[in-house]
Amino acid sequence: MVYAKKIMVWATTEGDGLTWLVALAASVLLLLWICRKLPLKPRSSSEFPRCPPGFPILGNCMLLNGSAHELLSDLAWNQGYGDLFGLWLGSIPTVVVTSADLAKEVLHMNDKILANRGSYLFLKDLYYGYNQGIIFSSYNPRWVWRRKIFSLELLTLKRMQELQAIRYAELRKLLKRLQDSMDMGPRPVDVGQQVYGMTANTTLLLLQSRPLEKAIIEPPELVHILDDETLPAIGDFVPWLSFLDFFNSRRRWRAHRRIDALMESILGERRRLMAHCSPDELPHDFLQVLLSKEGALDEEHLTTTEIKAVVLDMFAGAVHTSATMVEWAMAELLRHPECMRRLQEEVDSVMALRCNGVDSVDLVVNDDHVQEMPYLRNILKEVLRLHPILPLLLPRVASTGFRLGKYWLPPGTNVLVNAWAIARDPRYWTRPTEFWPDRFLEVEIDLHGQDYEYLPFGSGRRVCPGMRLGMSVVQVTLANLLRQFDWELPQGQNANSVDMSCKGGLGNRKAAPLLAIPRKRNL
């Protein structure tokens, strides 16, 4: 303060206009610097875990910029904040959990109290509001009902078997696209983008078993919009600053109008079909299940808005998760050619056995085949350990006060579980930062969220319902990519130069796209 005053006094007595400006800027910077060093004591009760210093009003919001999971891990491990620390996201009390024991307290012991999600501005502008879908809805009987339909009508083993043909058809298209690009001479392809296109189109077909009649937005573009815009805004944490988000809000709203036009055309097309066909003639798909509940008079009905919100959640949940996972897996395999070779040998030997001498070149590796590939499964477990797709899971919000560790925390507290940090913690993992799929030969650990040192799909009431479908899509895609092609890095790149940094945001996308050259294998 004293220094800021001195600068101003000097400027008024000695300086010209330019000096004035410089002095003003220096004072503001000095004040900001001083404020940054102040801990946010006034708002935190003595019961609240220790918080890193933050800015006035904004608190620790800046930590959410960029790779939040890495910044939060650094605070926990290197800056002495430990397994449980606090943040003030504007006026929202938040705690960050960085150990398996505390993750268990959050996801198991306090699962019901912490089963809510926060309410974000993007839900209002871009999605269909707070309590209409599944992913960001609060915990209430309607959410239970919508999630039940989602799980039982889209994601059961039986349903997945019925939908296999659709998935394999899209996979064949992907393999053909890669083949075509190779026919023009060896050239790098953007692996993530290729797979992304496939998972987006597959999701549409899982919904309505046919391509779009009127493509207001193609599925990959729809999901890109969701990915880019599903981010908290400053107004979520400091409501009176919502006006700063005005232009982003307008952009989200415009995107929503296009998304809604797409939803209307999907629903409208099916309603027209329903008006002209007998029930037996209608497709037996997820969209039909959703629409069959639309007019129901009991509590098992769905409103039109709920149907649209659930469909949107299907895209938001299914597409980028699976595609990102394939991209990280390919990146790790290109960095570890010995693992890639071993995996190719496994795929080849299972296919040779299964096809029993019959020409198998055109056969896709399918869900039954991958069941016999333990190394593939271990590779994917290791990919999810090092690169969990939602590194902080999805934030949970307390409905009442609750105990966590030695603290009693108030209702409304946000809880972040740093699954990324826990999965790299030397207390639970030997050689924690190394890509070493064989660790899972010795460690009996599964994906269902019962082992709290490994939470790639979350755990408890809000665990990912799409785990089976997601894993199946990823396993089958990776096995086919490696069966049909040998892969190498573009000229000038080697295993050590592959950029493994992530983009930031809710999902753990690769910052730089993975480019690799496919070469046809002699099968």
Ligand code: HEM
């Ligand atoms: C490999 C692929 C996938 C990964 C790694 C993944 C991971 C996750 C994670 C970590 C969560 C948050 C769990 C929590 O907060 O505790 C989640 C939630 C969710 N996922 Fe997935 N997911 C994948 C695929 C899918 C698929 C294919 C679908 C749907 C078809 C899906 C639908 C959802 C939904 C609806 C939620 C919200 C659940 C709720 O809040 O009740 N996911 N996913």
